[in-house]
Amino acid sequence: MSRNRESVGAARTGVCDCCNARLNHQAGYSLSTRDVVLSEAYWRTALKPTKSLVNSLSLDDVQLLQVFQELLHTTAGEQSPWSICEDCSELFIFDRDAARTHAVQSTRPAGSGRVDPSGCVLFAAAAWEHVFGRWPANVTPEAVMDACDLCRKKMYSSEFTFIVPQERMGHFRSHGLVDGDPVSPPRPDDGWVICQPCAARLFARAHRAGHGTA
Ligand SMILES: [Zn+2]
Numbered sequence: 397m398s399r400n401r402e403s404v405g406a407a408r409t410g411v412c413d414c415c416n417a418r419l420n421h422q423a424g425y426s427l428s429t430r431d432v433v434l435s436e437a438y439w440r441t442a443l444k445p446t447k448s449l450v451n452s453l454s455l456d457d458v459q460l461l462q463v464f465q466e467l468l469h470t471t472a473g474e475q476s477p478w479s480i481c482e483d484c485s486e487l488f489i490f491d492r493d494a495a496r497t498h499a500v501q502s503t504r505p506a507g508s509g510r511v512d513p514s515g516c517v518l519f520a521a522a523a524w525e526h527v528f529g530r531w532p533a534n535v536t537p538e539a540v541m542d543a544c545d546l547c548r549k550k551m552y553s554s555e556f557t558f559i560v561p562q563e564r565m566g567h568f569r570s571h572g573l574v575d576g577d578p579v580s581p582p583r584p585d586d587g588w589v590i591c592q593p594c595a596a597r598l599f600a601r602a603h604r605a606g607h608g609t610a
Pocket residue numbers: 412413414415416417480481482483484485
C-alpha cells in the first residue's frame with residue numbers, strides 16, 4: 397500500500413492519498429498525519445487491500461502481524477500532509493474549513509508530521525478486528541465499554557465517542573444524512589452515542605449540506 401506522495405507547493409492537481417482518485421487541490425482537504433491515524437474508518441479503508449493480499453499470499457499469523465506493525469509505523473511516520481478528496485473526507489473528523497484553506501494555499505495544517513504509533517494503535521487494531529474478524533494478537537486488548545447506536549460497532553474504553561442530542565439527530569434525519577435510519581430509540585437524557593466512523597460520516601455530510609456540526 398503506498399501513498400502517492402506529493403510535496404507541498406507542487407502541482408495543483410494530484411491524487412487523493414486515501415483512494416488515489418484524481419484530485420484538484422481546490423476541491424480537496426489537507427490533513428495532518430494525526431487527523432488520519434486517529435480515524436478507525438481510515439484504517440478500515442487502508443486494511444481492505446491488505447486482506448486481499450493476505451488471502452492471495454496465504455500469510456501465516458506471524459507474517460500477518462508483521463504487516464500490521466509495518467502499516468502502523470509507516471502511516472504514523474508520515475511527515476507530509478495528506479491530500480484528501482471530498483468522498484474520503486467522510487472518514488475523518490477535522491476542521492473542514494481550515495483543511496480546505498491549507499489545500500488551496502498548499503500550507504501545512506497545524507500539528508503536521510509524524511506521530512507516535514502508540515497513540516493510534518487502538519484505532520488501527522479496532523479496524524483490523526473489523527476487517528479480519530479478530531483483534532491483532534500483538535496489541536494489548538482494551539475493555540469494550542459500549543456499542544454504537546447507529547452501526548452497533550463495539551466501542552473500546554479509550555475510543556472517541558460522540559453524543560448526538562435528540563433535536564440534533566432529528567435535524568440530521570430529516571435531511572436524510574443518517575445511514576441505517578430509522579435509528580434505535582434514544583438513551584434516556586443522552587440522545588444517541590455514536591462511534592468515530594459514524595460521527596465522521598455524519599459531520600461531513602452535515603457540513604457539506606450547510607447544517608454545521610454543533
Ligand atoms: Zn479519496
